[in-house]
Amino acid sequence: MTFQAPIGSSLPRDRAKRLLAGRGRYIDDIALPRMLHLAFVRSPYPYARIVAINIAQAAAMPGVIRVVTAADLEGVVEPWRGTHNLFPDMKVPVQTALATDTARWQGEAVVAVAARSRAEAEDAAEHIVVEWAELPAVSDAAVALDPAAPVIHQDYDGNQAFTAAVSQGDPAAAFADAPHVVEREFRFNRHTGVSLETRGLVADYDPTSDRLTVHQSHQTPHQQQDLYARLLSIPEQNVRVICDDVGGAFGLKHHLYPDELAACAIAKLLGRPLKYVADRLESFLSDIHCRDHTVTARMAFDAEGRIIAMELDDLFHAGAYSQYPRSSVAEGNQIIRVSGIPYRHDHYRAETRMAYLNKPVLGHIRSVGHPIACAVTEQLVDLGARALGIDPVTMRQWNYLDDTDFPLTSMGGIALEKLSFQACLDRALERVDVDAFRAEQKTLRDAGVYRGIGFATFVDLTSIGPEYYGEGGQHISAQETCLLRLEASGGIRCYTGATDQGQGIDSGIQQVVAGVVGVPVSDVKVNSGDSELCPVGGGSWGSRGAALGGEAALRAGRELRGNILNIAGVLLQKAADSLDIRDGEIVDAESGAAHMTLDEVAAVGHFKPYMIPDDVDADLTVTARYASRGRMFLPANGLHVAIVEVDTDTGLIAFHRYLVVHDCGRLLNPMLVAEQVRGGVVQGIGGALYEEFVYDGAGALCNGTMADYLVPMAVEMPDIEVEHLETPTGTSELGAKGAGEAGTTGAFGAILNAVNDALAPFDVTLSETPLTPTRILQALGKI
Amino acid sequence: MKAPDFAYMRPDSLDGVFAALAQYGDDARILAGGQTLMALQNMRLAAADVLVDINRVPDLPDIVEEPGHLLIGALVRYAALAESPLVQQHVPLLADAVPFVAHAAIRNRGTVGGSLALGDPAAEIPACMLALGAEVILSSAAGTRTIPMREFYLGLYETALRPDEVLTAVRVPKRRPGQFHAIDEIVRRRGDFALAGLAVSGVAEKGAVEAISLALFGVADRPVLATDAADLLIGKALDPAQIETAKDAVIASLDPPDDPITPPAYRRHIGGVLVQRLLGQIREKLA
C-alpha cells in the first residue's frame, strides 16, 4: 500500500514555532482566580515512623490557608494498590496520598501546606515539626531479599515482591556441553528521566457542580481522569484532565504520584484552585526512577561461534511501593523477555526478582528494561567473539535471525513478525568502513590513543496491545480513536487520544489525516491532551502514538473522505468512486480535472442537508477506532554503532561517531523520527555515561541537584547519524511501528561495547553503567 | 525552592555598603553577580536576611593599569575579563582561564570579586590568582588592607574577609619577559566545576625554570600551591624526567577530601596527569 504526501514527508512539527516563540503553555504559566499554591513537607529519612506532627505554628503563618495531613484527607481520597492481574502473586501494599504513620522513602510527602504563594507555603513548611522515629532502612535489593533484613511492609513476610521466569529448551544441558561459555555480572545503576518541565498540575474543583478540572503536565489524560474520578469519588463525566504543552515526560509522567493526588484532594477539600509544581530538588527525590538492576548472564557458543544458549538472572527493586496504575514489574519482565532476542538460539532461561526497599518508586522510564537486555546480550556476543577470535561484525552476521526465520516466537515468548537485523547491519557497513577503522585503531594504539567501536542490535517492543492492561485490570487504553470534523470552510479538526510531549505526534497524525483525506497539511488542526474533548485513548508512552493513533487517524480520514465524496457525487451527479480529493479540491479521479472545492461540499453538508438523499452517508463528523488484536507488541528493530575514544589517563570518554540504523516500519515523518532517535540516544548516553543517583550507607540521596546529578549536555554529544529502513508491519494498514524509545534502547550496549573494544589491549571488561571516569580508571588499575 | 523573604538594599557608594554591613553584620550578604548567592537563597541554604547589592557602587575600579600590576575591580564580570586587551596582554592566564568557568550566561553576570570571595575550592579564578601571586584588597569603614592570595583562604569557603569588609579589587602582577603560563582542568562536562584543575605560571631563563607556581584546584578544601613540586623544578630544565618527578611530588602532596561521587584517589591521580600534561605543553612552548 502506498500513501500520498504529506505522509512520509519531513515537515517541521506543528508546535515548534509556537514553543520557540515562548508561547507554550506549561503548568506554571497557568494562573486561575483565587488560586493557592502547595508545598510539601517530605520525609528526610528513608524509613521512619511518624510519632507526632505539630502544625500549630505553621498554620498561623502569613498567607497560609490550610495545613493538611493524612488524617485530613480521610474520606476525601481513597488509598490504592498497584496490582496487575496477570501477576496475581505480586505483593502490593496499600498506598496513600500522604504518609499516614510511616514514611518508607526519603522524599515521601507527609504534610501539605496550601498558601497564597509558593514562597509562603515553603515558609510555613519549614515550621512544621514532625517528630520522627528513624527505622533501619534497607537500600539494596540483595540485602532486602535476605531473610534477616527488616521487612518494609509489615503485611508481608518478606521484601520479595515479584518473581518471573522464562525457560525454553534445555539450557542446563546446553551450557554443560558447550565448547565456549562467556559469563558476566552487570550492574546498571539508578537514574531517572529529568524532564525540562518538572511535574506539576493546577487542580480546580467546583463544589457546586462537583466538577474537577486538572491541568497537568502528563502523558495520559484519560488515565488520570479515571483515577481522579475513582479515588476522589467524583462522577467521571465531571472530571476533565487537560495536558496542554508538556515540557518533556519520558515515561515519568504517566503515573499517579501521591503528591499530585494529594493536590487534587486538597483542591476538593478547599473548593479553590490550587497549583503544585515540583521544584527541581523535589523532582530528584520524588520522580519515578529507573534501572538499579544487577544482572548475571551467560551465553554458550558452539565451536564455530554459533550461539547455542543464553541464561540470565536479574535482581532489582520497585522502591518502596509498586507504581500505580501500571505496577513496577515491567523493567524486570522486559529484560527476561527481550534479552537475546535478535539471535538464533534454542535454549534460554531468564529470571527476574523484584524487592521492596526504602527508596523512591522505580518504574517506567523511556525504554523500560530494553537498554539492559540489549547491553547484556550485546556484551556477551562481543565477549563470545573475542573468546573465539571472531570479528564482532561476522559474529552478528552468523547469528542474527534472518528473513527465513520470520515469523517466529522468540525464546522470551515475543511474536516477531518480520525484523531487519541483517539489512540494518548491511546499511551500517555502507556508512562505517570497519576495516579502515580497525587499521586506524591499530595505528592510534601504537601512539597511546585508544579508540573502540561498539555495535548494539536492538529490538524495541512498541505499541503494546490491549491485552496486557486489559487483562491486568488497569483502566489504561491501548485502543485509539480519532474524531474528525470537517468545518464549513473546508478545514478539518482532528481529535486524538494520543498526546504530544514534544515528540511531535500531533504532526504525524496531522500528516496522516491530510494524506488520507487529500488536503494540505495546514488544513488539518490536531487537538490532543484533553480528556473531555478527545476520544478515550491511551496518551503517549511505550512508543505507541504513530502506530495506534496514526492508524485510527487513517481510518477516520478514510471515512471522512468517503463521506465528502458521497456528497460531491450527489452534487456533481457522478459516482463517488470516480472522484478524488487532491490538495483540498474535488477532482475527477482519472483526468484530475477540478470540479469543486471542499468548502462547497462542506457548506452543503452542514447547511443544505436537504440536498443529500437520506440513504447517502454524509456525516462530516466521523470517528474511527483502532485496537490491535492477537498481538502483544509491535516489535521494531535497529542497530547502534558507536565509535569512542577513551582517555586512559583521565577515564574520560569522547565520541567520534554515532550511527543508528533504525527500522520502525512506515515513517510518517522521517525528520521527526530521526529527532526522536537522536533525543533517545542522548538520553541513553545519559544513562551510559553520566546519570546516576548515589546513596549513602543509610540510604540517603547524596546528589539530588543539577550540579551533581549529571545530565548529558550538548557540548559532549556526538553528531548522531540516523539511517531509516522501512519494514512496515502487516498488522495495520499504515504499517507504522513505534519509534520513541529506539535511541535509548541501544545506547548502553553500543557504548559499553565501544569502550571495551577501545580498552581491549588492557584486557579489561567494564559491565557497569554509567561508565564514570572513576570506574574506567579503577578497571585499568590506575587508582 | 523559593527564597524566603529578605531585605534588599542597593547603596550607591562604598560607604553606603559599609554602613549596611555595619548595621546588619552576619545577617547581611553582599550581592555581586548573584550566580551563586541567589541559588543559595532559593534553596534556603543559609539564606541571608539582607542582601546588599554592590552593582551600582561607582567607586569600584574597572580594569586599571598600574606600574607592574593590573588592578581588577571586584565587579568585573568573567566575560569582560576575558575580552579585556589589558588582561590579554598583561595577564593572559586569566583570559585563558575564563572559558573554563561555567557557561556563557553565568560568565556574563558572575564577577571576579564574587568568585574570589566565595572561594569555591574548584573555581578557576582563585587558583589563577594564587599562581600569579596576586593580592586582594579588602575595605571596610575602618580602612583598607591588602592580603596576598596565599593567605586569603583559610578553609572550605572560609576566607580572611571579615563580615564588615568588601573585597574591592585584586592586584595582579603583569607578566615579565620569559614568563609562561598554562591552565587546564578535568571535567566530565564542559562548564562544570573541575574534578581537578591546574593553573601554572612561571618564568624561564635560558631553558631553565627560574620561578614557577603550580596552583591546583578541586583537590583540597581551597586552591593549593604545589610548593614541593615547584621547588624541585626551580633551576632545572623542564625535561621529561623532571616533569615526572614534579608529578610524583604533586601526587604525594595531595590529600583530596572524600565525597560520595568522586573518590580522593581519582582527584589525586588526575592532579598528577594535569601536572604532566601542562608542564609538557610548557616544555614544548619553551623549546
Ligand SMILES: Cc1cc2nc3c(=O)[nH]c(=O)nc-3n(C[C@H](O)[C@H](O)[C@H](O)COP(=O)(O)OP(=O)(O)OC[C@H]3O[C@@H](n4cnc5c(N)ncnc54)[C@H](O)[C@@H]3O)c2cc1C
Ligand atoms: C551552573 C553554574 C556553573 C558554575 N560553574 C563554575 C565554574 O566552573 N567555575 C567557577 O569558578 N564558578 C562556577 N560557577 C559559580 C560562578 O562563577 C559564581 O557566579 C561565582 O563564583 C560567584 O560570583 P558572583 O559574582 O555571581 O557572586 P555572588 O553569587 O553574588 O556572591 C557569591 C558570594 O560572594 C560574596 N561576595 C560577592 N562579591 C563580594 C565582594 N566584592 N566582597 C565580599 N563578598 C562578596 C557574596 O556575599 C556571596 O557570599 C558556576 C555557577 C553556576 C550557576
